[in-house]
Amino acid sequence: MNRRDLLAASLCLPIAALGGGGAWARALVEAAPATGGGFDEGTVPSIARGLAVRPWQAPAGSLPSWLEGMDYDAWRDIRFDPARALWNGQGRGFTAQFFHPGFLFRETVQVHEVADGHARRIDYAPGLFDFGANPVPRGAGGAPADGFAGFRLHAALNRPDYLDEVCAFLGGSYFRAVARGQLYGLSARGLALRTADPEGEEFPRFTSFWIERPAPGATQVVVHALLDSPSVAGAYRFAITPGAETVMDVRSRLYPRVRLDKAGIAPLTSMFQFDASDRGGFDDYRAAVHDSDGLALWTGAGEQLWRPLANPAVLQESTFADRDPRGFGLMQRKRRFTDFGDAEARYERRPSLWVEPGAGWGAGQVHLVEIPTADEYLDNIVAFWRPDAPLEPGREHLFEYRLHWCDAHDWNPGLARVTATATGALPEGGRRFVVDLAATDGDAEPVPEVLADRGRVDNPSLQRLPHGGWRLAFELHPGGEPVVELRARLLGASLDPLSETWLYRWT
Structure with missing residues (x-):
């Protein structure tokens, strides 16, 4: 975990600190058969249904003052003892370590191990942690916690003789993962509610987890989670398979x-500060700073879309209507060190995250929220699916999907993919856009198609690049319009698409 991870988590705390569970919800969980008793696939859904028919109650109690008053450096100095990791030395393919409460992470979660159809709670103990330079008070008022802030899973990701950190569940309903050779970047969440809404966002949180004990040499681990907030309760099951692509x-x-009516399914959260497509006046030695550079969509009708991200002057939200989408994701397409030039952050090693919906998602929209930021330590990009039909109380709403934490994800390899977007001012006014695309199939020269909903597009041209692929260039003259939506692609001789469709919002 790094400083940006922690500061990003602080965005949700004012509401998430209210956000569900607490002593009352924990008491309900403790009374359920899942704690010290039988556990099966219906246990957590049963608990969630029980919560949903009762009024939500805010958590009672708080951490000792010495933990709540911690700064980042003090909290980071508390480290879990790897020798005490769950399943350490058992050859099960995975181990679990736990995060200590404190700093921004004041709400504790209950963690259970599931084995042979039974669950047992993993109790907090100070001896699990090295507190570093932090003085730990003794006696009344000094008890550190009654649970953990979260947990992380380790597996043999990069080499067979070492267990790397694969994923972490920490803060609200946030979680993140990496694939082989990657570093942490963007996050996912269990659920988004009222994102970018004027009445304020609600942040559900995972209050309890059940981790199934993996078999010896396992390549997959299963985690169950209970979600709660003033508006909704939920039951989640994650089957996690690390590898070259962590699924x-x-x-x-x-x-x-x-x-x-404002629920976000499979929400993704990332950071975009600047790139050649939207430098925004940043005077920086680096070529780009972002965890993700675009939103990719594969529509139910089979169209492949690419929308470069922006760091706008004011918050903006874009929606893409669809039915039964085949996939969407926040992707990091730049993969060379020279694309960024940051020897510490190594943005070229941040994961892309592709959402592959299951059956029956129906009609709705992919939402993209872009928030202004001057700080690379704060996430400012959110993407999620919002169903057209509201989620009504008194019934279960099931959503199944697969998350691909990866470098890239091929959904239609026959189409040329956008590799870079750049823009600059024209001397006489207006903007020049340059869009680079990978090579297309065959030797025939494609036909460029460039459209704008307002203003005027001039001088579209297509050049073959020396290293292969194509460069599409054109001029935009907005004519006083404040917002212009652009759309471009490459077509074959019979006007069939040879590339994905490039989308851009100029403001």
Whole structure:
């Protein structure tokens, strides 16, 4: 975990600190058969249904003052003892370590191990941690916690003789993962509610986890999570398979307390500060700073879309209507060190995250929210699916999907993919756009198609690049319009698409 991870988590704390569970919800969980008793696939959904029919209650109690008053450096100095990791030395393919409460992470979660159809709670103990230079008070008021802030899973990701950190669940309903050779970047969440809404966002949180004990030499581990907030309770199941592409099969069962007409399914959260497509006046030695550079969509009708991200002057939201989408994701397409030039952050090693929906998602929209930021330590990009039909209380709403944490994800390899977008001012006014695309199949020269909903597009041209691929260039003259939506692609002689469709919002 790095400083940006922690500061990003602080965005949700004012509401997430209110956000569900607490002593009352924990008491309900403790009374369920899952704690010290039988456990099966229906246990967590049963608990969530029980929560949903009762009024939500804010958590009672707080951490000792010495933990709540910690700064980042003090909290980071508390380290879990790897020798005490769950399943350490058992050859099960995975181990689990736990995060200590404190600093921004004040709400504790309960963690259980599931084995042979039974669950046992993993109790907090100070001896699990090295507190570093932090003085630990003794006696009344000094008890550190009654649970953990979260946990992380380790597996033999990069070499067979060492267990690397693969994923972490920490803060609200946030979680993140890496594939082989990657570093942490963007995050996912269990659920988004009222994102970018004027009445304020609600942040559900995972209050309890159940981790199934993997078999010896296992390549997959299963995690169950209980979600709660004032508006909804939920049961989640994550089947996590690390590798060259780390895959999570997610089953989300939601039980609303109220009608949810602004729910975000499979939400992704990332950071975009600047790039050649939107430098925004940043005077920086680096060529680009971002965890993700574009939103990719594969529509239910089979169209492949690419929308470069922006760091706008004011918050903006874009929606892409669809039915039964085949996939969407926040992707990091730049993969060379020279694309960024940051020897510490190594943005070229940050994961892309592709969402592959299951059956029955129906009609809705992919939402993209872009928030202004001057700080690379704060996430400012959110993407999610919002169903057209509200999620009604009194029933279960099931969403299944697969998350691909990867370098890239091929969904239609026959189409040329956008590799770079750049823009600059014209001397006489207006903007020049340059879009580079990978090579297309065959030797015939494609036909460029460039459209704008306002203003005027001039001088479209197509050049073959020396290293292969194509460069599409054109001029935009907005004519006083404040916003112009652009759309471009390469077509074959019979006007069939040879490339994905490039989208851009000029403001």
